[in-house]
Amino acid sequence: MNTPPADRKYTTTHEWVRVDGDLVTIGITAFAAAELTDITYVELPAAGTRVQAGRPFGEIESVKATGELVSAVGGEVVEANSALAEEPGLVNSDPYGRGWMIRVRAEDLGPCDTLMDAAAYEAMLAGGR
Amino acid sequence: MTEFAGWQLPLLYTGIAEEHRRTREGAGLFDISHMGRIELRGDDAGPLLQRVCTRRIDDQQVGQSRYSHVCNEQGGILDDVIVSRYADRWLMVCNAANRLRILAWLEEHAAGRRVTIQDRTESTMMVALQGPQALAVAERRLPMPVRDIGRYRFVTGEYLFFSYTVFRSGYTGEDGLEIILPASLGAMAAGFLGELLEAGVTPAGLGARDTLRLEAGMPLYGHELTEAVDPISAGQGWCVDLTRDFIGVQALRRVADQGPARRLVGLELEGRRIARQGAVVRLGERPVGQVTSGTLSPTLDRSIAMAYVDAALAVEETALCVDLGGRPTPAKVVRLPFYRRK
Numbered sequence: 001m002n003t004p005p006a007d008r009k010y011t012t013t014h015e016w017v018r019v020d021g022d023l024v025t026i027g028i029t030a031f032a033a034a035e036l037t038d039i040t041y042v043e044l045p046a047a048g049t050r051v052q053a054g055r056p057f058g059e060i061e062s063v064k065a066t067g068e069l070v071s072a073v074g075g076e077v078v079e080a081n082s083a084l085a086e087e088p089g090l091v092n093s094d095p096y097g098r099g100w101m102i103r104v105r106a107e108d109l110g111p112c113d114t115l116m117d118a119a120a121y122e123a124m125l126a127g128g129r
Numbered sequence: 130m131t132e133f134a135g136w137q138l139p140l141l142y143t144g145i146a147e148e149h150r151r152t153r154e155g156a157g158l159f160d161i162s163h164m165g166r167i168e169l170r171g172d173d174a175g176p177l178l179q180r181v182c183t184r185r186i187d188d189q190q191v192g193q194s195r196y197s198h199v200c201n202e203q204g205g206i207l208d209d210v211i212v213s214r215y216a217d218r219w220l221m222v223c224n225a226a227n228r229l230r231i232l233a234w235l236e237e238h239a240a241g242r243r244v245t246i247q248d249r250t251e252s253t254m255m256v257a258l259q260g261p262q263a264l265a266v267a268e269r270r271l272p273m274p275v276r277d278i279g280r281y282r283f284v285t286g287e288y289l290f291f292s293y294t295v296f297r298s299g300y301t302g303e304d305g306l307e308i309i310l311p312a313s314l315g316a317m318a319a320g321f322l323g324e325l326l327e328a329g330v331t332p333a334g335l336g337a338r339d340t341l342r343l344e345a346g347m348p349l350y351g352h353e354l355t356e357a358v359d360p361i362s363a364g365q366g367w368c369v370d371l372t373r374d375f376i377g378v379q380a381l382r383r384v385a386d387q388g389p390a391r392r393l394v395g396l397e398l399e400g401r402r403i404a405r406q407g408a409v410v411r412l413g414e415r416p417v418g419q420v421t422s423g424t425l426s427p428t429l430d431r432s433i434a435m436a437y438v439d440a441a442l443a444v445e446e447t448a449l450c451v452d453l454g455g456r457p458t459p460a461k462v463v464r465l466p467f468y469r470r471k
Contacts, residue, residue, distance in 0.1 A: 040403065041403070063425060
């Protein structure tokens with residue numbers, strides 16, 4: 001359940017990125033969710049907001065810490081996961097599924113080429129971040 | 130596991146909120162071996178403690194524990210401690226981060242007095258068993274006589290080949306016990322802990338320890354209590370006896386006479402964002418204070434914080450704002466504690 005799925009890519013800041021055509025779905029990895037511990041709040045941009053590759057799109061908060069969420073791609077937010085407002089814990093319990101965060105219509109998929117695949121991400125974690 | 134004051138400690142076992150709830154509803158078990166345990170012996174042990182503690186010590190009975198602050202000459206807090214009187218010695222339990230500093234402070238003021246000071250921290254272990262079920266479970270499952278220990282009292286004795294102390298005190302706002310055993314017990318200590326876990330006690334880590342004490346309005350050194358702050362401003366004037374002579378009393382009398390410039394208050398914030406230490410508290414645009422601790426309270430299901438604010442604003446219901454993530458979040462002053470057990 002917590003193994004990084006092979007159907008997506010990974011950033012050095014522990015987001016996962018799944019590409020379907022020009023639609024890109026972004027969330028955070030099980031590792032990041034576990035580091036944060038109980039997530040209490042996720043701040044996401046509204047649909048229609050523009051995001052930029054490599055820049056923060058929101059914030060995630062737990063009892064332990066507050067962290068930034070970084071978008072791998074630039075484009076327009078098509079949808080934000082409204083379930084997280086009521087149930088931020090979905091990020092802890094299902095980070096790769098129901099804990100997804102935003103869906104972006106990417107204007108350029110180029111930045112995805114330099115992302116890690118699941119094996120490389122796992123290697124990064126094993127190497128001590 | 131996380132690093133804390135030079136020790137490796139578990140931040141959590143299963144989840145901070147879950148451990149917190151189970152402590153409030155049943156019983157939680159915390160390893161607090163990292164706390165400093167300093168023994169003082171000799172005719173001048175009591176007088177030395179009288180000199181360094183803000184609280185009256187000389188009328189403390191054997192078997193009694195008292196919470197006190199230790200201040201410097203300026204009335205700044207060096208640590209908050211619990212002082213316990215045994216028949217043949219005194220014990221000061223202090224914060225892990227301050228242990229070496231407190232030892233040095235005691236040694237400095239013990240010069241020329243008939244007192245020996247021994248750091249027992251590494252030769253002992255300490256656990257806290259806290260919650261409404263704590264006493265009942267301890268009575269059923271531990272061989273030490275825990276029934277009938279009064280609040281802030283303790284019993285000490287020998288069981289088989291080792292000595293123990295059981296205090297009825299804690300840092301969660303629940304009833305419970307804190308137990309000191311020799312560190313060398315090994316398998317036997319594991320047996321006691323195993324008995325407690327088998328009885329349904331929840332292992333709880335530093336994360337839950339912090340959210341529990343914060344709900345209970347209890348200060349934490351390094352947050353609400355620092356050398357830059359005095360006990361009166363921190364709302365702990367009750368443990369300061371201004372009629373006696375102790376290190377810092379002059380400065381504290383001045384604070385008491387003039388009234389503190391800032392006071393520690395509780396805040397209830399709107400929304401579910403957490404206020405962090407250092408967050409600015411405002412009245413309108415004007416900065417009027419700073420957050421010292423904050424969390425999302427599992428029991429109250431709201432965002433709570435403790436903060437120092439200008440004394441004039443330290444009044445229940447005062448409407449303020451806290452800068453969270455660069456945005457002002459409405460907050461109101463509430464009385465401490467946020468939570469009181471029934």
